[in-house]
Amino acid sequence: MYKLIACDLDETLLNDDTHVGKRNRKAIAAVTKMGVKFVPATGRGFKAITQTLQEINLIDQPNEYVISFNGGCITENKDNQVMKFQGLSWQMANQLYQLGQKYDVCIHVYTKDMLYVYNTNKEENKYINGRHVYRIIDNDNLDFLKGQEIAKELYGNPNMPYLKEIAADLGDLTNELDVSYSSNRYLEFNHQGVNKGAGLLWLARKLGIKPEETMALGDNFNDLSMIKAAGLGVGMANTNPEMKDQCDFITTADNNHDGVAEAIERFVLQK
Template sequence: MGDDFMKRKLITIDLDGTTLNSESKISPKTKQTLQKVGQAGHIVSIVTGRPYRISKHIYDELGIKTPLINFNGALGHLPHQSWDKEYSKTFSKKIALDLVSAKDELGIKLITAEGKNYALADKASEIIKDFFPSSLKSTEILNKINLQQDPSAMTMLVDENKKSEIITSLENTFGDTINVSVWGGEHPILELSPKGVSKADGLEFLSNIYDINREDIIAFGDEQNDETMIEYAGLGIVMQNGTDKLKSIADDITEFDNNHDGLAKHLEKILKLD
């Protein structure tokens, strides 16, 4: 790898299944290693599908000061401050309202629509802690009065038996302005995002901000939504617990999974932090 490898790197990290263990926590080892990476002069930035509201505490716990990429590349911003380079990609709020009207007919059980500073849902749910709101104020209900801005993302819990029908219907009706993706995991959840937006947009934005070439980006991920990030980075690293499809395009695979500090141990090895 030679000395050239030790040039300043941009390290982009997914959260769930990658930086976080299966209890959605950062281990002390991971936290310490990411801080060492920063002290060595490299840049660490979170690139997640999560909304800002459930990633800010992780950003703060890591103590990083870099831009945060949320909603799989649809939002790039500096937490806790206004920033003239911030960007937000959205789609029409009419789509959200149309889907609320047609939810029973389609087989949608729960809908959320959100942007950087708001999250609205058609009803409260305990189904996935934190992600779907477990209680709603009247101002947080997804309706025409409360939805004043175009969303960056929508998430829907759907009827398992109608999932493929719903995907086809969404793509036929709104496919020119949105992407439809399926979450991994036990629940049948669909996510809508602005057409063509992906985590690679976040990486391109960060590489421009820091004037770092693609070959000097190291990306870590584990799931389908990390695919464009793994492909975009000079070194795309997939977690041991990652999907087989993602591993098939990886430049490297961690020796350990997300419950055994796979990310931290791999960074120590390739950046020679020991």
């Protein structure tokens, strides 16, 4: 039996309007009642998913957890207690920030409490509204964040081939980072070895759960590490085609039609 379900949010659990569908909510309530841990695993910060935790009735609950910042932070929902945090050094974050200004990208810099966005536009603002509390900046560097804990950074552009060109152009620098892609618009940078898969395995060990007793659901490359690490890795129907063959199962329903519930019903509730 699966005892822990790690689930991506955007384009997986959430529909395009950033809400949890009724069938998904019902399935999550059923497994939670069984004692299964349902763990949101997101690239966003843990304080940015309050709406989702409210919708699935896990807000401020003890012994329930969130994997955030692509595995950079693991928290217990009760009082947002940080159990583990591993972010970027200020030096690395500042280097990425200044390099990013050479490219046609928006730049996101995440601290525990705030998202700072450089070079945004109307399309980007439309996407992040409702997903983040953010502040627009135009600084040349990140001197204003010295001494603060920086969780991760990313470059945004809806042209994915262009983002892959940037990753190649960064060369050896990417060897010092954990690099992934998300939402078909972001090139993400975490501390080396920090990813959702590592976060899932760390939390499972903490809870005394075996890797084969875990299930992971996602749709894009920042989810692939946990899809491969879990006992069962599930991709949504809308999963990036380039990684579908690395999933154990692909749902017939996409994120707008409760694909998460489809997988939970089949493999956990066994309907």
